[in-house]
Amino acid sequence: MQHPQVNHDELDILYDTLRHIARASNSHELLLAASRYAQENGAISCVLFYVHYTPRLHWELVETWIDVGGFSAEIGDRFYPEHQAMIGVLEKLPEKLLLLPDVENDPNLDEISRDTYRKYEMRASAVMPLWNRGQWIGTLMFNWNHPYQFSERDQRIYTALIQQAAPIIDSIRAYAAEEEARKESELLYRIGEGINAAITYHEVVEAVAKVDTESQAVYLSLWDNHDGDSSDYFEVLGVLRQGENDRILTPGQRFTRQMFPLTDTMRGSSVWLFEDIETDPRVDASSKFMLEQIGTRAMIATDLYYHERWLGGLAFHDSKPRSYTQSQVRLTIGIGELVSAALERIRLQQLTENSRRRAETLAAMNAALSQANSEDEILAAIAAVAEPYGVQTSTLSYSQIKEDGLIDSVTPVAVRGLQLSQKVLGKTPFKFTDYPLLNLAYQRPNAPIFIENIHTDARPEVRAGIDEAGIFGSSALIIFPLQIGDTWQGVVFIAWSEPQIFSEEIRILFTAVQPAVAAVVARSRAYLAERQRAHQLETVAKVSAAAASILDVDDLLDAVAELMRINFENYQMSIFLIDPHGNYLLSTAPTYSIRATRPFQVIAINDEYSPIAKAARTKQGVIANDPHQLSQVSIQPNGGTVRSEIAVPMVVNEQLIGVLDVQSYEEHLTNSD
Missing domain, CATH: 3.30.450.40 (GAF domain)
Structure with missing residues (x-):
């Protein structure tokens, strides 16, 4: 007679539990309903995990109940197979109830999982994988802080609970996902409006910051020329500071592929998800070092492509380990195409505006050059182009040609900007053989030479010319070799006291300036030589007249x-x-x-x-x-x-x-x- 009574009791427990589960409208109510029997039998904590397969298999803690003296992870924490080997075991055993009377001695547990239980002071556990329609949707876990001997009744009730609760939990999860998707769509729409209205990189970053308002910094980085296949470095162009971190990057900073091998490792991934840079095995040593330098411990990012052209990346950085939600992952992926389209639009707008400004600048310079009557006026016309960029010194020098047609030296004929430059330079000739930077100009006469940082530039002539530039305290240079045909006319030096990053626009502008300056200098030198010759002949005539009278x-x-x-x-x-x-x-x-x-x-x-x-x-x-x-x-x-x-x-x-x-x-x- 005892057996029918036991079955009747079990049915009552299951009926009562399932009735409360059916009434649950959210995951918290569901967990309380599902754990009633475990709580009555001394469980000190009950947790509900959802299973996710993207970007890779993991558990996400969505709800927890903790009694006095119990411990649990934080809601939102994630567990991967390398941290909780039990995940891999349960994946291969659908709907298999796992009872652990004593985690310290249970042969079914590996040491990694055992350490996880120890961390939260749990000694016994009932683990119930929830499967529905052939898919693993979640896991219920009831825990005790002391060894607990599970009875056959416990096993029957928990097994029935798995079968009956899984569809209800799946429905609640689906409803929550649908509601979350609606909210995501609304947020994505608002973000899209901001992205489409943006006309600068900073405005793009401000618009996308709504994806993750808890991140300490949002970075928009682009490959040189917006093409990752043909570039060796990327530049941070948009930055939004959202937290306290004195190592956050500033716009304009550049990084090479060699500094961040992670960029190529993760290429093609829909999302980059690093919840702890320090322990993630995918992060190489060089990338980890660079991320540590900028105070990054966690990061979620997405690549930006436009018609298969790799533009760059958008990343949300944090200074401490984090667990990112599935919503953040989906939103990060979702904004990628919107941002890519906006970047291409901004790039084309900038090209159009830069072309207009460049044409105006060159027209003004050419007008000034055509009216120049001296070397100082020639240099002033060039300086009008250069000085808006914070130039320290500009010099125009004429070359002296030896009888064999080769350059022997250059002599400064006009100087701007440096207070002591006239005293330092005077009209002292500088021998080509003594100055490596002059040799660099001689070897590459057809385009300006750009030196962004003379202290780090790897070219041998630049390394050898550090002392040469140091005379004037220059750290960055643009050198214009002036040559018409095979005839050398001179050279223009434009110098900055601090290292520079020469943008594509600066390089295009100064490259366009060089031919016009070379032509004007050649005409000026020819005119001055002819004028000097006429002057000398006039003087000879006067001397002859004096001698006769x-x-x-x-x-x-x-x-x-x-x-x-x-x-x-x-x-x-x-x-x-x-x-x-x-x-x-x-x-x-x-x-x-x-x-x-x-x-x-x-x-x-x-x-x-x-x-x-x-x-x-x-x-x-x-x-x-x-x-x-x-x-x-x-x-x-x-x-x-x-x-x-x-x-x-x-x-x-x-x-x-x-x-x-x-x-x-x-x-x-x-x-x-």
């Missing part, structure tokens, strides 16, 4: 010297007359002083080192461009450093009367001079 030698010398001083202001000149005995050359009428105060200098005609003496002996002009071969006398003792010299014999009726000596602060005077 002035009979007194001293007056003639003073007149010639004055004409030379006025007309050749860039040179220092003096006349040396031979003494009656033909042994010495005596200075007279220097161009920097009137005759009454001129210093008196004497050069022996047999002086082997003096170009002046050599010109007198040979009655031929002598050019000295080697500082070691210059005259030991100085025409202007308090002047600058003399770098070249020409001594021209003065012969009348085949009789030497003296030597005209010309000294210059510039190198390489030639026969044409």
